[in-house]
Amino acid sequence: xxxYTYFRSSASYRVRIALNLKGLSYExxxxxxxxxxxxxxxxxxxxxxxxxxxxxxxxxxxVLTQSMAIIEYLEETHPAPPxxxxxxxxxxxxxxxxxxxxxxxxxxxxxxxxxxxxxELKVSEDDKNAWYRHWCQLGLAAIExxxxxxxxxxxxxxxxxxxxxxxxxxxxxxNAQRLNCDLSQMPTIMRINAACLQxxxxxxxxxxxxxxxx
Amino acid sequence: xxxYTYFRSSASYRVRIALNLKGLSYExxxxxxxxxxxxxxxxxxxxxxxxxxxxxxxxxxxVLTQSMAIIEYLEETHPAPPxxxxxxxxxxxxxxxxxxxxxxxxxxxxxxxxxxxxxELKVSEDDKNAWYRHWCQLGLAAIExxxxxxxxxxxxxxxxxxxxxxxxxxxxxxNAQRLNCDLSQMPTIMRINAACLQxxxxxxxxxxxxxxxx
Numbered sequence: 001x002x003x004y005t006y007f008r009s010s011a012s013y014r015v016r017i018a019l020n021l022k023g024l025s026y027e028x029x030x031x032x033x034x035x036x037x038x039x040x041x042x043x044x045x046x047x048x049x050x051x052x053x054x055x056x057x058x059x060x061x062x063v064l065t066q067s068m069a070i071i072e073y074l075e076e077t078h079p080a081p082p083x084x085x086x087x088x089x090x091x092x093x094x095x096x097x098x099x100x101x102x103x104x105x106x107x108x109x110x111x112x113x114x115x116x117x118x119x120e121l122k123v124s125e126d127d128k129n130a131w132y133r134h135w136c137q138l139g140l141a142a143i144e145x146x147x148x149x150x151x152x153x154x155x156x157x158x159x160x161x162x163x164x165x166x167x168x169x170x171x172x173x174x175n176a177q178r179l180n181c182d183l184s185q186m187p188t189i190m191r192i193n194a195a196c197l198q199x200x201x202x203x204x205x206x207x208x209x210x211x212x213x214x
Numbered sequence: 215x216x217x218y219t220y221f222r223s224s225a226s227y228r229v230r231i232a233l234n235l236k237g238l239s240y241e242x243x244x245x246x247x248x249x250x251x252x253x254x255x256x257x258x259x260x261x262x263x264x265x266x267x268x269x270x271x272x273x274x275x276x277v278l279t280q281s282m283a284i285i286e287y288l289e290e291t292h293p294a295p296p297x298x299x300x301x302x303x304x305x306x307x308x309x310x311x312x313x314x315x316x317x318x319x320x321x322x323x324x325x326x327x328x329x330x331x332x333x334e335l336k337v338s339e340d341d342k343n344a345w346y347r348h349w350c351q352l353g354l355a356a357i358e359x360x361x362x363x364x365x366x367x368x369x370x371x372x373x374x375x376x377x378x379x380x381x382x383x384x385x386x387x388x389n390a391q392r393l394n395c396d397l398s399q400m401p402t403i404m405r406i407n408a409a410c411l412q413x414x415x416x417x418x419x420x421x422x423x424x425x426x427x428x
Contacts, residue, residue: 050359051314062303066317068282069309076302088290089276095283100265102313103280107321116348123335134330145264 001026004048004056006033006040007210010106011067012055013171016205018071021162022078026057030212033111068102071164083164093150094158097143097165101172105139109175129179136181140172140189147188155195162196170196174207215240218262218270220247220254221424224320225281226269227385230419232285235376236292240271244426247325282316285378297378307364308372311357311379315386319353323389343393350395354386354403361402369409376410384410388421 003019003026005012019026031054032039039045040052049056049065057064057073064070075083084091107113109132117123117131147153157165173193176183183190196202207213217233217240219226233240245268246253253259254266263270263279271278271287278284289297298305321327323346331337331345361367371379387407390397397404410416421427 046359051318051353051356053318059303064303064306064310066310066313068313068317069306072309073302073306076305088287089273089278091290092278092283092287095286096278096280099280099282099316103282103317103321104265104267107317108327113322113349116345117335120348121331121335121337121341121345127335131330131335134334135327139265142265145260 002029002058003027004029004031004045004054004058005210005212006031006054007207007213009033009054010171010175011053011102013174013205013207014067014167015055015057015070016210017167017170017202018074018083018164020201020205021081021083021167022074024074024078028211030210032212068098071167075164081161083162083167085158085163090152090158093152094163094165097146097157098168100139100143100146101168104142105136105172106175108135132179133181136172136176136179137183140176140181140183140186143169144186144189147192153188153192156192162199162201166192166196166202169193170202216243216272217241218243218245218259218268218272219424219426220245220268221421221427223247223268224385224389225267225316227388227419227421228281228381229269229271229284230424231381231384231416232288232297232378234415234419235295235297235381236288238288238292242425244424246426282312285381289378295375297376297381299372299377304366304372307366308377308379311360311371312382314353314357314360315382318356319350319386320389322349346393347395350386350390350393351397354390354395354397354400357383358400358403361406367402367406370406376413376415380406380410380416383407384416 003015005028031045040054046052048063051065055067057070064073071083084094114128117128147157152158154160156162157169170193217229219242245259254268260266262277265279269281271284278287285297298308328342331342361371366372368374370376371383384407
């Protein structure tokens with residue numbers, strides 16, 4: 001498998017964690033989101049992925065896009081260890097936490113959106129950072145409220161083994177900390193993040209461990 | 215089942231289509247996103263869904279949130295008719311189209327984001343509408359490019375029966391048309407949308423058919 005990835009891309013980071021948790025080896029193909037006017041926008045990369053976003057995974061010559069769809073594919077093709085629980089209601093709980101990050105936090109703070117704010121709407125650096133922290137803190141606070149009351153939470157978001165939701169949580173926390181979000185009211189999230197960062201699967205997926213890290 | 219819904223909510227619309235396609239009856243519980251300062255922000259609704267977003271589905275007393283997680287749950291608990299294809303690679307294709315809408319178009323144009331642009335960043339009405347059309351057209355153009363070249367496309371996004379991707383596409387098109395997005399270069403998407411709108415499952419899920427429609 002080849003993973004088209006950028007070391008700092010949060011969506012790529014999720015897939016790297018999932019691949020590592022499942023013990024799958026892969027080749028990293030770096031796509032630099034800033035250099036050369038954005039390599040993801042090149043005609044060659046668009047041929048692979050018309051969305052012009054990372055990650056993309058190539059498995060047996062077939063191209064997969066969208067981090068959540070890729071992880072569900074890995075789950076179906078390599079079921080052990082599972083990244084989703086056994087029952088539909090528990091799977092829905094894990095998927096909902098993952099989607100809350102994938103839909104309601106990350107895209108609003110993506111590189112291209114922040115650029116639009118600055119370049120098209122002439123938003124100041126301070127207002128751009130306030131925007132980032134607003135959506136990140138709002139979204140994480142809702143997840144904290146969900147996790148804090150749910151008896152299914154264990155060492156990780158669901159029980160005592162890392163699953164899909166944890167694959168999304170750790171990259172989002174990495175970004176939140178990089179942008180100085182206020183995480184002081186999020187003890188459950190911080191505890192789960194710390195537990196994940198004890199594991200090689202998470203550590204080896206981190207931005208600074210990637211071949212294209214700067 | 216009870217669906218907490220708002221007639222114009224795109225994410226609720228998706229779930230209504232999925233419920234209809236599966237022939238499942240449900241009770242609509244309206245949550246007005248504009249009245250009373252936003253009913254989704256009320257303490258009672260937050261108890262149900264700390265994210266303070268619609269939809270939420272209650273099944274057998276259990277609360278499910280996030281439209282994509284809800285539809286995957288319906289697929290697992292009521293497999294017929296299927297909303298995902300049989301093989302992992304085809305499922306990944308259908309999920310990727312759905313996620314491209316759920317992650318990369320819809321959240322950036324959500325009501326709360328548009329409000330932040332206007333209230334916090336003092337963006338003009340024209341610039342707000344340009345923002346809306348920019349993300350909608352960019353995202354749909356990428357999906358059009360994907361669909362236009364994929365041999366799996368049939369009458370619908372995958373083959374000749376409506377699936378998960380179609381449940382997402384129709385509500386996004388409804389919004390795109392309401393906001394006067396330029397869809398002239400998207401013949402595949404428009405053809406699929408028209409095919410969906412021949413079916414009762416889609417027609418009955420439309421905003422103007424809901425009990426809380428205005």
